[in-house]
Each structure stands twice: as C-alpha cells, then as structure tokens.
Amino acid sequence: MELRTLRYFLTTADEGNITRAAHILHVTQPTLSRQLMELERELGTVLIVRGKKGVTLTDDGMLFRQRAEEIVELADRAEKTFVERENTVSGIVSIGATEAVGSRLLARIMKKFSDKYPLIQFHLYNEMADNIKERMDKGLVDVGLLLEPVDTTKYDFVRLSQKETWGVLMRKDHPLSQRESVTPQEMAKYPLILPLRENVRADIINWLGKKERELKIPLGYTLLSNAVLMVEEGMGCAFCLDGALAIHSSPNLKFIPISPEHTTRSVLLWKKNHLFTPATSLFIQEINMLKTPISRRQLEEFSSGL
Structure with missing residues (x-):
C-alpha cells in the first residue's frame, strides 16, 4: 500500500x-x-x-x-x-548501480528529484555489486542499487517490488532457442558464460547440479553488456536476469527463462548511521517517501479498530 x-x-x-x-x-x-x-x-x-x-x-x-x-x-x-529548501540546496549524489530492472524505477526517482532540486547533480557508476559495496564502505558512493542476495547488516535499505527472473541468453540458432523455458540441467552440457559475483555464481552452479570443474565455462563477466558480444560470437550461453537492458541489444539473441523459476529483487541501500551531505540526505528521503508503504503498525491499528 x-x-x-x-x-x-x-x-x-x-x-x-x-x-x-x-x-x-x-x-x-x-x-x-x-x-x-x-x-x-x-x-x-x-x-x-x-x-x-x-x-x-x-x-x-x-x-x-x-x-x-x-x-x-x-x-x-x-x-x-x-x-x-530546494532553491538553496546543491551538491553531488553518487550512485552505484548494477544491471537490473530496478534501474528503471531508479531513473524515475532521479528525474523527479532533479526537477525538484535542479542544483543537485548525480554521479552514476555502473558496477558489479561487490564493487559498489566496496565504494560505499569507502564513502565513494552514497546510494547503491544492488540485486539480492545482499548482506544488509551495515545498511539501511528499501526493497523494490519488481521481480527479476533468471534465464539464459543464447543465439537464435542454438538448439534450445525455440523453447519457452529450459532447465539448468539441460544447459549444463553447453559452454556457459557466468557472473563473476561469487555467491550468485555458486547458486547457478548449484542449479546446474554439477561441480564447476565438470562444466565448460569459457568466460566470467561482471557486467552483461560486454558478455552479450561473446554470446553473439558463439562463445557460450550467458546466465543472466531479464532486467538487464543488454539482453535486448541484439536481434540475433534470445532470452529464455529457466525452469523451475528462480527470481530475485533489487534493493536501494545506503550506510547506516552515516552523516550524509544535505543533497544525499534529501535524496534518501525521496527514496523513503516514494517506496515506503504504510507501516505494519499502522495497518494493525486500523484493523484493530474495525
């Protein structure tokens, strides 16, 4: 709500x-x-x-x-x-973002905020999740857009509602390209291009049901945009999420969801108990205002009065 x-x-x-x-x-x-x-x-x-x-x-x-x-x-x-205070606030808000469908919502939030506070600028870094967290811990990035799983112990965060679905990006001439879905076990016999993010890579290898040394993995990637070129060249099929804009970059490629379905979500997060600049504090307030639903306590209070 x-x-x-x-x-x-x-x-x-x-x-x-x-x-x-x-x-x-x-x-x-x-x-x-x-x-x-x-x-x-x-x-x-x-x-x-x-x-x-x-x-x-x-x-x-x-x-x-x-x-x-x-x-x-x-x-x-x-x-x-x-x-x-909008006419007096200026400064820079640094954002690190992974490739995800949540980027679309982030773009809308940034546009609305920019219209409200025209003197504030954004610096946007496209990175893999581990690099973004490292930059946040060093104070080089204020707000991160990451895909779960994420250890949020050190961060305040807002989980976005959009669902991200795992699948395989392959050439249209691949033997399985006409399928509506594929199982990880079916893909295990083909050359694979996998994310380098350790916990995500481990999950995918577990889905495949084999040890990593039993698989042919010619390439690991951080951002899918460059890996797409390798898929197009026939180096292998890439495990990725449907929210990555890069999967739509070539008419010669096709994204096929895996079965059973595996999904994740995006989170916007920032460091806990951190003194941010006025510009960043305003942006975090904007995130919370846009994405925070009515609290459970308020719903319980309403329900108890019925």
Whole structure:
C-alpha cells in the first residue's frame, strides 16, 4: 500500500463520485476503480458502497479515511520541510548501480528529484555489486542499487517490488532457442558464460547440479553488456536476469527463462548511521517517501479498530 493509493481513496471519498475523482487525479475511471478494489482486498474489508448516484463510505471506510488523512498529512509535512529548501540546496549524489530492472524505477526517482532540486547533480557508476559495496564502505558512493542476495547488516535499505527472473541468453540458432523455458540441467552440457559475483555464481552452479570443474565455462563477466558480444560470437550461453537492458541489444539473441523459476529483487541501500551531505540526505528521503508503504503498525491499528 502506497501513499498514492491513499490519495486515490481520499479524493474519491471527498468527491463522492469515482468519475469526478478520476478526472481530478488524471487517471482513467477503470484504473481508479481497480486501485480501490485492490485496497479493499488488501485490508480485507469493504470501504466504499458503489451506487448509481455515486459512492458512500461504510463504517470501516470512515475509520480508514481518518487514518489515511493522518498519514497523508504527515507525509505532506515531511515533504514540505525539504521542498522549502530546494532553491538553496546543491551538491553531488553518487550512485552505484548494477544491471537490473530496478534501474528503471531508479531513473524515475532521479528525474523527479532533479526537477525538484535542479542544483543537485548525480554521479552514476555502473558496477558489479561487490564493487559498489566496496565504494560505499569507502564513502565513494552514497546510494547503491544492488540485486539480492545482499548482506544488509551495515545498511539501511528499501526493497523494490519488481521481480527479476533468471534465464539464459543464447543465439537464435542454438538448439534450445525455440523453447519457452529450459532447465539448468539441460544447459549444463553447453559452454556457459557466468557472473563473476561469487555467491550468485555458486547458486547457478548449484542449479546446474554439477561441480564447476565438470562444466565448460569459457568466460566470467561482471557486467552483461560486454558478455552479450561473446554470446553473439558463439562463445557460450550467458546466465543472466531479464532486467538487464543488454539482453535486448541484439536481434540475433534470445532470452529464455529457466525452469523451475528462480527470481530475485533489487534493493536501494545506503550506510547506516552515516552523516550524509544535505543533497544525499534529501535524496534518501525521496527514496523513503516514494517506496515506503504504510507501516505494519499502522495497518494493525486500523484493523484493530474495525
């Protein structure tokens, strides 16, 4: 549940009409209706009674409206505290990012933040996860976008909702290229290109069901963008994630998911108990405001009042 969903509900409650609320929110009426139904399903209760002349709130809906108004007000006050300083804040925010579908969300967050604070610049480093963590520990990178598994003991983080699916990138003339999915065991007999990140590489070798010395691995990679060229040349098939933009770089290649499905997610993280510059502190606040749903405690408080 996100702040956006609460604003949808509150606007609908204020207008008493889904069509008018959708117009104010600049969304379609079906989109708004779907969001409201998902909210009710998540809470396990009916909030709105829909009628021909409009909508009315149930008792649970009126209680939730009070809680939602409190949460949105707190969020707006927190945002206003920082927005009031936007014309005076400058500086550089350093970000290290791996190849992941989470990069798309990061790009949207950075664009929104840049519009709000035009004097702040970003430095973006594309690295493998271990290098990013090392740069963060040295204070050379402020915020990292990494793929799980990640040891977050030393970091505060936000886990992104987008799922990343493991698969194999191969040439279209490969014997298995017409399959909808492949098993790791089927791939074990072919030359393979694997990530160099140790814990990820170990997981893949475990999926393959063989010892590393029993496999033909002509190449290890840090970033997939260069490994793609080796796949295209026929050096081997690359185990990678569907979120890597590089898998779409050649019409001669095809990404095939592995079966059974193996997935992971991205996390945005930064050092705990660290004194950041005002620019970086604002950016971290932006991340938390955009991605932090209503807390479990708030949901429990609401549920207990039903």
